[in-house]
Amino acid sequence: MWDFSKLHEKFHEKIGEMQRLGGMRIWIIHVLDEGPKNGVEIMDAIEEHHKMMEQRHMTDERFRRHMAKMKRPSPGSVYPMLKKMVEEDLIIKLEDGKYKLTEKGQKIASSFFGRFRPKEANMDKCEMVVENVLAEIEGHVAFLESIKPEKLEEYCPRINALNKKFEGIMNSLNNPEEEDHD
Structure with missing residues (x-):
């Protein structure tokens, strides 16, 4: 909390x-x-x-x-x-x-x-955007963590859908040869 x-x-x-x-x-x-x-x-x-x-x-x-x-x-x-x-x-x-x-x-x-600055000055624009997006998500997740579980119950389907998307991202990172993202 x-x-x-x-x-x-x-x-x-x-x-x-x-x-x-x-x-x-x-x-x-x-x-x-x-x-x-x-x-x-x-x-x-x-x-x-x-x-x-x-x-x-x-x-x-x-x-x-x-x-x-x-x-x-x-x-x-x-x-x-x-x-x-x-x-x-x-x-x-x-x-x-x-x-x-x-x-x-x-x-x-x-x-x-x-929080919004790149960790290294030589980051490219994509890395900067990813850093900013992840920092934003972390802030929102921290907020959700502070809410009583019963207040979030009605949002379970959306939270599960987001979780599946994150699992998909993690799977593509763990098995890069299975996905082709250019």
Whole structure:
């Protein structure tokens, strides 16, 4: 079972840290965690992340209204923040005009977004997606484990179906010659 009081406490610690850093800093750290970008690429990436978040939470009206206000950051908010972040040693400006996280910036990114980062910098896109999917599944399974069994009884057929799919994946990994996945 999960200790939700500790999880809740950790969550509030992270929120407090994020508030101290400020919203734009966190967004910039988040998109630079994916790799170096110039100012326009940073604005594009933040806008794209906002769109993805909005699509994921389309049924939450409050969230949609909040996200509608945050579409694309303006150059007037991004470039001064980039300058501050260079001064704070969170990022550096490379010769090609792109910005990159410093070691200090990487530590902050890892602290906030560590679960979603690849374990190794040289992972390809497929490996990164698999890592993210598995991390997401682990979180959902942990949540299901915390629910009383009688609350899950009606979902037994779906849980069994998922279990069979996982067994199929495990069988294909244990017997790769039987399946051909290109």
